[in-house]
Amino acid sequence: MSQNVYRPALDWQSHAILGRHLRVHLRNWHTAMLPPVAEPLVLLLAFGVGLGRQVGELRWAGAPVDYLSYLAPGMLAYTAFMTSFFQSLFSAFMRMRYQKSWEGQLTTQVRLEHVVWGEALWAATLATFYAAMVCLVLIAFGLAGALHLHWAWLPMTLPLLFFSALSFSAIGLLFTALLPSIDHMGLPFFLVILPIGFASSTYFPLPDHPWVTAAVQANPLHHLAEGLRWLLLAGKPTWHLAAAAGLCGLLLAALLPIDLKLLRRRVFGDV
């Protein structure tokens, strides 16, 4: 297989798979809308307002900032990460292993690279949609006078969130290819969500220690959260955004060919 791994992302077959996931999702839109709206609402109320009252002010970029403001951009980044990772791991695994819908698709003009790209594009689309819902909740907080952000930058964050989510889905698909069974779902939590999710400056600032500072430079989620924070709190585009995009690009470039190779072996029993 010396074919270009990335070109199938533009093929109509990948978009037909994306359309399939979208269609199923939109059919249940009234229930599908509930979690992306309710979750940030509850989290912002519980952590931002509730915990924030206990925390008081944090110091961020040398200036004091209230916890709700600190949390808001972090939540955008974290939502994109978690939604994409879960969709490409849990849901894709179910479709591959238990629903057998992959096998049905693969007997048509759709090939494995299209199924995989369809899953990745769908995970990123859903993650962006969830992030957009978070934006709406943030706007509601803003209208209520509880949150002050540079609102004009808010819609600009979505393309970067889409691209980041696409690269996070490549990690999810890696586990879809590798996990022997659904009982091993704890593994990605331990190996991915804990290190990437916690060492990311999304929900809390990291201790100012040279080792920690050095280590988080490799975490795209850290740069994404910090980049969005500078953008939304200070109105400044910073190098963090470029770093996030670069690291995500690297992740995508490195992992997708591996995902495809491993999934090919898994689905076809072939090398």
Added chain:
Amino acid sequence: MGGSAHFILHPSSFLLFHLGSLKTRPTGRDSAVFSQVRSRTNRMQDIFHQPVTSRFGDSPLIEARGLCKSLGGRRVVDQVDLWCGAGEVVGLLGPNGAGKTTTLRMCYGFLRPDAGRIRIAGHDLAMAGDAARRSLGVCTQDDTFDSDFTVRGNLVQTARYYRPRLPHLAARIDELLEQFGLKEFADQKPDTLSGGYKRRLMIARAVVHRPQVVFLDEPTTGLDPQARVGVWELVARLRAEGMAVVLTTHYMDEAERLSDRLVVMQGGRVRAMGTTRELLGDVVGEHVVVISSSLHEIQRVEIWLRDRGLRPSTVLADWHFALDGDGLAAFVSSFSDLRYEVRPPTLDDLFLALAGEDSP
């Protein structure tokens, strides 16, 4: 051997015995079902013996040459040739593990062959995969519906996986629902269907885009006799519409009844090819002797067979072995005192013969 005995014991194979000269008949409640099935299958035979105008066209719609495939370090398909013309049904027959499904999977582009070429409706699967895939439809062994969609939704969604798009899709789907008897279940989820109707949906889905070539991998495995005949009628219809159909099965009666031509696989290779009669003569022999293994003189028979390099197949308490004309004459003169039965060979014997060669 155990697997082969299963075929003999399976209710569906009574049908074959019934049509042959073996005096085994289903009894009691079953016979009503079987006579009903039988009258329908006679009708099927009529369908099959009608000439089809587009049959056996100039060049085959499926043309596979020298297919080889190794999986997990083991060669599972070795130098297999396969072809099938418009309006023709080719039955791929063989014991479990013979390489039927792997051959089929290569032909419909699911697996890449290690060696060999496949052309579907004139398109090379390796060079013009998209056009080749547009021309073929697949019904896999397992049900692979999209359980998030209804019966109708499955057909619509599958059609979306083909370009150029099918014109008048809604009309085509209505037509399929009607033809395949799925109309009343159109708005149900496929999981709620019975086994026979699930298969119907799988086949309907395989032809939604009007392919020229259809692959059916064990289309009737696990179905009751009536549902099987229902599937047979659908296959007959596909054939009458001029499609090239390749199916795998390990039901002898099904292979015999449905196929214009049989390809028998064993150990990854094509062991024999041709019409049923040709095949039986080639591999099995002209006559099959059935004798009870509990007879006193059975040791004498065993020695007689061993001297001729023959080994009987054991089916329950009986021995089955094939002989040519001279062999039969010799047997009759040697064992004029014994009770036994002579019948023409069936595909079951072919299977037993092949399975016997497989076992050490």
